[in-house]
Amino acid sequence: MICELYKSTLSADEKCAYEALVAGYQAMKTSIVFDLADHHRLERLLDSVRYDHPEIFYVDGTFNYRVMNMFGKTRITLMPQYLYSQSEVARISAKCKAEAERIIKGAPSDDFGRELLVHDRLCEKIVYQEGAHAHSIIGALIDGRCVCEGISKAAKYCFDMLGMTTAIMTGNAGKGGDIGPHAWNVVKIRSDWYHVDITWDNGTADTMGCTTVSVYDYFNLCDEEIEVNHKIDMALPCRATETDENYYMKNDLYAFNMDMVKDIAQREIRAGKKVICFRCASWMAGKEESILQTVFSCIKTRRSVEYVHSNMVFSIKL
Secondary structure, X not given: OOOOOOHHHOOHHHHHHHHHHHHHHHOOOOOXXXXXXXXXXXXXXXXXXXXXXXXXXXXXXXEEEEEEEXXXXXXXXXXXXXXXXXXXXXXXXXXXXXXXXXXXXXXXXXXXXXXXXXXXHHHHHOEEOOOOOOOOHHHHHHHOEEOHHHHHHHHHHHHHHOOOEEEEEEEEEEEOOEEEEEEEEEEEEOOEEEEEOHHHHHHHHHHOOOOOOOOOOOEEEOHHHHOOOEEEOOOOOOOOOOOOOOHHHHOOOEEOOHHHHHHHHHHHHHOOOOEEEXXXXXXXOOOHHHXXXXXXXXXXXXXOOEEEEEOOEEEEEO
């Protein structure tokens, strides 16, 4: 099952054009004809297909088209450019499917557990790196090297295979002056939406020098939390207002006061964790130094520690 959230935002005539595009791409037609009330919305239509269907990796981003007005309608003939032959598409698609099936093998029955499995296995597999296939599922699933767009497409591809309700989000993200285009995912668990940014979780693990330890700083955030450093550029019907399925909330690693910070630190140290990761409530902003000192006071032996904190998530490597 492929979740088509972008399609749900389109008008009736745009949905018909969307379906013509998907069918035309799948058949690798050299020309695809459809009607649109406004040809200026063509780019939005193409983006909707691209983000809903990461398995259509073989269409070039550049295209030619003709516009003709007929009987009060705007008829568009699109001439897509294909990156591979039909036989190559079949071969690569089979490899991508096989790797995705390996990633989701053993997935539990609940959507939180499924999402967690895909998150962890993609983090284990992928190195963030530009390349020929960095923006498609090929880079993520076959090469193991890609950028945020490839990661988010691979995640959606796997979530789709698991029958989850999901979408790719696009916009700008960054910290300080380092802001640029970015892509991540949203997932629906029961009746609520959540943001998950696998790219940034993978990057935080690298920063800590703990590539064998999973990090969940951006696992199931609400809109308020993600919008601290992510700005969405296309509105979708998926407002995220809850925190129940946030990784730290779900695992009792969400602190609302200093006593809870201390309890979490002591519990994680007793469990022999190499890295203590937890999240603090937004109203504790400005108390970061006190939070860190509370954790340090729980470490009995004299040793140096490394730590990072951002967006009220703290990761302390012992």
